[in-house]
Amino acid sequence: MNEGLVVAIRSIIGFFSLLIFARILGKQQISQLTFFDYVLGITIGSIAASLTTDLSSRAWPHWIGLITWAVLGFMMEFMAMKWRYIGKFIDGEPTIVIMNGKILENSLRKVKYRVSDIMELLRNKDVFNLNEVEFAIIEPNGQLSVLKKSEDQPVTRKDLNLSSQPSDISTEIIYDGMIFDENLRTFNLDRKWLMQELAKKDIKDVSEVFLFTLDHNNNIYIDKYSDHIDKTAKIGDYKGPY
Known part of the structure; x- marks a missing residue:
């Protein structure tokens, strides 16, 4: 009974600590998170879980660790916003993997992507033929941005009554x-x-x-x-x- 009460109290402390830290660190959709943000969130959540259920140790060391990680995360976020050079170092930068319709093999190796990965991301963008692509860019969050060639932009051939082959x-x-x-x-x-x-x-x-x-x-x-x-x-x- 006493252990259950301790877990309940620790859970309340961990829950509201996470709520406060999440508000301080800001709001981002999951698709906007960089790899660093993702790992930071998992680590903070793991520390909060240990704070709740690890009854073999006192609560305050876990809580101090939780605060430390949250403060460091906030500091990194603040510096990334204030100094763009640091922001580029922490969050990374977009990488062009297709330029003028040509695949840049060195850029692929840099971001550790295979052609099959790019093809999958292109299909998620409703692009099934590489001939349609002018530029493709890997964003810092791993998403792919695609610029189609002008002749493959939507709402063109049908509006002009031009014949076309099925895709x-x-x-x-x-x-x-x-x-x-x-x-x-x-x-x-x-x-x-x-x-x-x-x-x-x-x-x-x-x-x-x-x-x-x-x-x-x-x-x-x-x-x-x-x-x-x-x-x-x-x-x-x-x-x-x-």
Whole structure:
């Protein structure tokens, strides 16, 4: 009975402590949280749980730890808002992974994303063909922002009474210099056809290709390792550590 009463009292203390700290740290939707914010929230919640149920130790060390983490989180948030350089260091910055319709392999490696991850995020944006994409940007919270090419912007072809083919999902034929013969066979095609298409783009060897996709409308997307994009666009408005 005494243990139950202690747990109840600790729970009340932890509950209202979390409520106060959450109000102090500000309101953000889950989709807006950076990885640091996410880990901070989990850690504070874990300390509050220990404060509530760990009866083998006194409550005040847990409560001090809870206050310390909350104060540090508030200080980081305050400094990120006041000094933009620190904000960039803590929260990170957007990273362009597709520019002028070309995949930037170095940027992918920087953010530790695979092409399959980008394809999944694009599909979540109702983009099923890489040929439609002008720019794609990984935001600090891990979300993908997409700018379609002008001809693929909504409300254009139908309003102008232009004919169009039905949309289709693109399939990987080459990824990282490797040919997927099984995917080729689904289109009733072979390597001879593939090499002819590569030759049209002055590609002599499959090892030059980072990604080759195809859909049933015969829309081909080719991204080479040598994209010849000398300078990546910067979308940040201030200098920082990255």
